[in-house]
Amino acid sequence: MIRSIHILLIMLAGIFAGIVYRDAGLFWWACAIAMYFVFGCLGVVVTFHRYLSHRSFQFRWWWLERLFILFGHLAGSGSAIGWVAVHKAHHAYSDTDRDPHGPRRGWRNFVPDYDDVVNYRMVRSMLRDRYLRWLHKNGILLIAAYYLALWLIGGDIAVAFFGGIPQAITILMSVITNWVGHVYGYQTYETGEDSRNCWWLAIPAWGESWHNNHHAKPGRASFSHKWWEIDISGAVIALISKQGTMK
16 A cells, blocks of 8 residues: 555655756656656546546546556555545545645645545445555555666666656645645635635646636536636546546
């Protein structure tokens, strides 16, 4: 299982790698951004969040679902089971003292501390899936194997730009989005908590910063409720979802 300390160490290692390889060149940084799309958008946002947490669509192909779940695990921000349990707690206790990653936590949002938040009763259906259970149990070993494969193929720099750096970006952007999305921006809907829509974070956060829209209608696959609200993840879902299943 990927615990909070693992998430923190992955994030710090990725930041350190980014500093060490800051002059690596455009190609390597383009690779890191591409992998941030794979990990952050396809793995975490599309699959962990909008599919597994809210079931807002169905995948067109079963193998693509399994692949995208793997991408989410390799992102380093926790297993699907753990991630979804924490997210459900966020919706249940948004902007209260029990919110696992609300702005009330302040700087502690940048120090993941989710181990005591995971309530397995919230993810009972996921526990029946052997693939998800295996990834939950062996997540850190899977990431270690991924690092080893990268190192054998391309050395330290490959581990940095295909592993640590995009993983750190994914974790940091998730933290930033969860904080900014309850502090800055506008409210289209009255939701009884502090969620906001933040336009300037929409593209780097893959559409997740339309946070008030999401809290108002969590079951919708697209967070874009106005024509100018760009939601890259919603566009991806429209391409990969089974016809008629996108809510």
